[in-house]
Amino acid sequence: MGNKIGRIVLGIIIIAGILVGGYYLLPGQVKNPITEKLQDMTDDNYAVVTGAVKAATIPKNKGVTFESAMLKKTEHPAWTIKKISVDDAGNGSYDVYADGYKCTVSMENETNDTGMVTFTNAHVQLVFHVTKQGNEIKISDKVLEAGKTAAPAEVHVNETVYKSTDKSSYYQAALNVLAK
Numbered sequence: 001m002g003n004k005i006g007r008i009v010l011g012i013i014i015i016a017g018i019l020v021g022g023y024y025l026l027p028g029q030v031k032n033p034i035t036e037k038l039q040d041m042t043d044d045n046y047a048v049v050t051g052a053v054k055a056a057t058i059p060k061n062k063g064v065t066f067e068s069a070m071l072k073k074t075e076h077p078a079w080t081i082k083k084i085s086v087d088d089a090g091n092g093s094y095d096v097y098a099d100g101y102k103c104t105v106s107m108e109n110e111t112n113d114t115g116m117v118t119f120t121n122a123h124v125q126l127v128f129h130v131t132k133q134g135n136e137i138k139i140s141d142k143v144l145e146a147g148k149t150a151a152p153a154e155v156h157v158n159e160t161v162y163k164s165t166d167k168s169s170y171y172q173a174a175l176n177v178l179a180k
Contacts, residue, residue, distance in 0.1 A: 028123065029101040032078035039080060045090035045132065050079045052137040053096045053128050056150035060172060061179035066098060066126065066150070069178040074100020074124055091133050098126040098152075105157050107173040117170075124178070125156040140164070 023031065039046045054067035061069075070077035077100040086092035106118040128150065131138040139150045155162045155174045162171040 028099060029076045032080060032097075032099045033076055035080050036078040043081070045086075045094075046081060048090075049081055049094050049130055049132055049137065050096055053098070053130065053139065053150065054079065056139070056148060058175050058179045059149050059151050061176060064179040066178075070098055070100045070126075073103050073178050073180075075102040076100070086132075092131070094130045094132065096128040096130050098128075100124045103178075105174060105177045107170060107177065119157050119160075122158050123156070124174075125154075126152040127154040127156070129153045 023034070026034070055065055058064050058066060058069060077098065080097045080099070082095040082097070084093035084095060086094065101121075101123050103122050103124045104118070104120050105122050105124065106116050109115060109117050128139050140153060151164050152175075153164055155171055157174055162168070162174055164171060
């Protein structure tokens with residue numbers, strides 16, 4: 001009897017190990033939507049934090065929200081959060097990641113006259129630094145209200161990172177591609 005129970009427990013442990021290991025081996029376009037769903041089911045603050053960011057509009061692109069841009073321009077978009085410093089009430093700092101796949105990003109080459117910088121089937125990731133205090137949501141220390149403009153701290157296109165503090169035009173150009 002004890003031997004049978006031991007085998008059942010060992011079998012459950014092995015299956016759980018295979019599932020967890022398999023999850024970490026999945027590509028991002030499969031893993032991120034799964035993570036999004038799990039966070040939505042288990043984190044009370046997920047919908048509040050990501051909902052505010054999704055509803056924000058892209059700078060210099062009147063009325064285009066980040067959610068609609070990601071849905072329109074990318075495949076398998078996923079919104080995930082990372083808690084940086086959060087208390088039991090859900091107040092604190094978060095990083096919100098918006099990941100989209102198979103996006104074509106084409107921007108004018110600002111360094112020379114050779115034409116365009118183009119990424120095809122690109123992974124696009126927007127990174128927002130969010131602070132939540134009660135019902136107030138701030139992105140980069142600016143209070144975020146529904147329909148207001150918000151700027152991600154970083155835009156990743158494949159392995160290239162464009163930061164909001166960069167002096168190049170590629171940061172805004174990458175956002176404009178999503179908004180078209």
